[in-house]
Amino acid sequence: xxxxxxxxxxxxxxxxxxxxxxxxxxxxxxxxxxxxxxxxxxxxxxxxxxxxxxxxxxxxxxxxxxxxxxxxxxxxxxxxxxxxxxxxxxxxxxxxxxxxxxxxxxxxxxxxxxxxxxxxxxxxxxxxxxxxxxxxxxxxxxxxxxxxxxxxxxxxxxxxxxxxxxxxxxxxxxxxxxxxxxxxxxxxxxxxxxxxxxxxxxxxxxxxxxxxxxxxxxxxxxxxxxxxxxxxxxxxxxxxxxxxxxxxxxxxxxxxxxxxxxxxxxxxxxxxxxxxxxxxxxxxxxxxxxxxxxxxxxxxxxxxxxxxxxxxxxxxxxxxxxx
Numbered sequence: 001x002x003x004x005x006x007x008x009x010x011x012x013x014x015x016x017x018x019x020x021x022x023x024x025x026x027x028x029x030x031x032x033x034x035x036x037x038x039x040x041x042x043x044x045x046x047x048x049x050x051x052x053x054x055x056x057x058x059x060x061x062x063x064x065x066x067x068x069x070x071x072x073x074x075x076x077x078x079x080x081x082x083x084x085x086x087x088x089x090x091x092x093x094x095x096x097x098x099x100x101x102x103x104x105x106x107x108x109x110x111x112x113x114x115x116x117x118x119x120x121x122x123x124x125x126x127x128x129x130x131x132x133x134x135x136x137x138x139x140x141x142x143x144x145x146x147x148x149x150x151x152x153x154x155x156x157x158x159x160x161x162x163x164x165x166x167x168x169x170x171x172x173x174x175x176x177x178x179x180x181x182x183x184x185x186x187x188x189x190x191x192x193x194x195x196x197x198x199x200x201x202x203x204x205x206x207x208x209x210x211x212x213x214x215x216x217x218x219x220x221x222x223x224x225x226x227x228x229x230x231x232x233x234x235x236x237x238x239x240x241x242x243x244x245x246x247x248x249x250x251x252x253x254x255x256x257x258x259x260x261x262x263x264x265x266x267x268x269x270x271x272x273x274x275x276x277x278x279x280x281x282x283x284x285x286x287x288x289x290x291x292x293x294x295x296x297x298x299x300x301x302x303x304x305x306x307x308x309x310x311x312x313x314x315x316x317x318x319x320x321x322x323x
Contacts, residue, residue, distance in 0.1 A: 004051035004291060007273060010175045011200025014123065014154060016082050018269065019294050020054035020204060021047045022280035026069055027062025028094075034062070035282040037069060044073035046284045048080045050291060056178075056204070056278055058086035058128060059113045067116035075118060084124040084204070085113055086158055086178070101127055101134040103142040110151055124176060126156030136167045144172040156204075162191040169199050176202040178278070180321040183249070183267055183310040184210035184233075184242075187321075190312075197274065206278040208268045209261055211319060213242060216250045216260030233317035241316055248309045258296055262289060266296035267306060 005018040026040035044055065055074070057066045067085070074081045087109045090097045106127075113122060125146065127139050146152040154175035157168050168174050177196050179188055185207065196203050209215050211228055220239045228234040233242060246260065253260045268277045279290050298306075 005294065006051075007276065008202070009054075009124075009154075009204075009276070010202035010274070013175045013202055014082065016054045016276070017052045018276055019052055019291065020056055020084075020276050020278040021052050022206060022278045023055060023057045023066055023070055024061050025280045026282045027066040034065070039284070040069055040282050041073045043281055043284045043287070044070065045077070046287055047281075048074075048077060050287060052287075052291075053080060053082045054084065054204075054276065054278075055081050056084045056086075056206075058089070059109055059116075060087075060089040060091055060128075063091065064112065064116050067113055071116055071118040078119060082123045083117060083119065084126070084156065084176075084178075085117075085122050086126050086128040087113070088127045088129070099127075099129065099131050099133060101130070101139045103134075103138055106139070106142045107146070110146060114151065121150060122152050124154045124156045125152040126158050126176075126178060129159035130157075130161075130164050136164055137171050140168045140171040147172070160192075162195040165192065165195050165199070165201070169201065174199070174201050176204050178204040178206065180207040181205035181268055181271075181275075182208050182210045182214060183264060183306060184213055184315040185319070185321050186310070186312050197272070201274075203272070203275045204278050205268050205271075205275055206280075207321065208277050208279060209264045210315070213315070214246060214249060214260055214264040216246060216253065218243060218246075231317065231319040233315065233319050235317065238317035245309065245314060248305070252302060252305070256296065256302075258293070259289065262293035262296060265290060265293040266298070267303075269294055269296075270298055270303070 006015050007018050009016045026035055028034040055070055057070050088099045088101050090100050125143055143155050155172055156176040157174055158178035212218050222229055232238055249260045253263045265277050
């Protein structure tokens with residue numbers, strides 16, 4: 001069993017692995033093919049064997065398929081897993097329709113999640129984002145009620161502003177903030193990350209490779225069916241110039257004897273003891289390399305090189321993270 005570091009998720013929060021397993025890619029979310037279920041289940045179980053206990057899913061991932069998959073994987077091992085569930089997104093035929101954060105909807109969503117997961121209590125329950133269609137107080141207050149009922153243990157939030165985070169925390173203590181964060185997406189450093197640290201809220205950071213940009217494997221132009229084509233970052237001259245930026249990351253990775261992906265994860269990990277890289281995986285073969293990424297250390301000069309080269313605004317164009 002690998003010795004994956006454990007941290008408290010937020011100030012005095014639950015003990016979780018410093019590396020989280022994102023389960024989204026184990027289901028067909030954007031209309032693509034569904035990965036092999038047996039391999040996905042084996043990946044979750046191997047992650048648990050390795051000491052990774054934080055499992056992240058959403059009730060809208062594959063229209064419930066993802067929760068069913070996680071439920072199968074943790075059967076008989078419930079006490080080893082910390083289950084994080086996002087809710088609120090509405091899809092139809094693989095297309096995003098919007099959010100439903102009404103209290104009546106939330107109370108409906110959670111019952112389906114509990115059944116699909118085969119558990120009595122969700123460890124971390126969070127709206128997938130806020131759109132101001134429902135007051136923050138109503139959304140958070142409803143989850144707080146579910147905590148009092150025993151259906152939820154901890155409150156999480158995802159993809160929100162610093163002001164919304166403060167407001168949510170004033171209604172009920174927020175344990176964790178889930179947000180996209182990488183060398184290429186550092187806009188949250190100005191206000192959201194400081195707010196989370198000030199309030200003692202743990203940070204679950206996804207999209208560490210910026211939708212594949214930082215893997216060192218992306219080439220221009222992208223295949224016509226690549227979902228990244230929807231975002232200006234991956235289009236035309238923007239993509240060409242952004243990939244030139246990634247050459248610095250590739251060179252450093254070669255010097256350190258690791259991959260650009262590992263380096264991108266390691267950078268996120270190095271941003272603080274309260275920050276957890278959340279890495280999506282659907283194959284067991286990915287586990288060793290991602291666990292090893294958590295052991296990579298940087299010299300002050302290396303960090304300065306990366307932080308300067310990937311300063312805010314260095315990467316051209318936007319993604320869904322810049323809404």
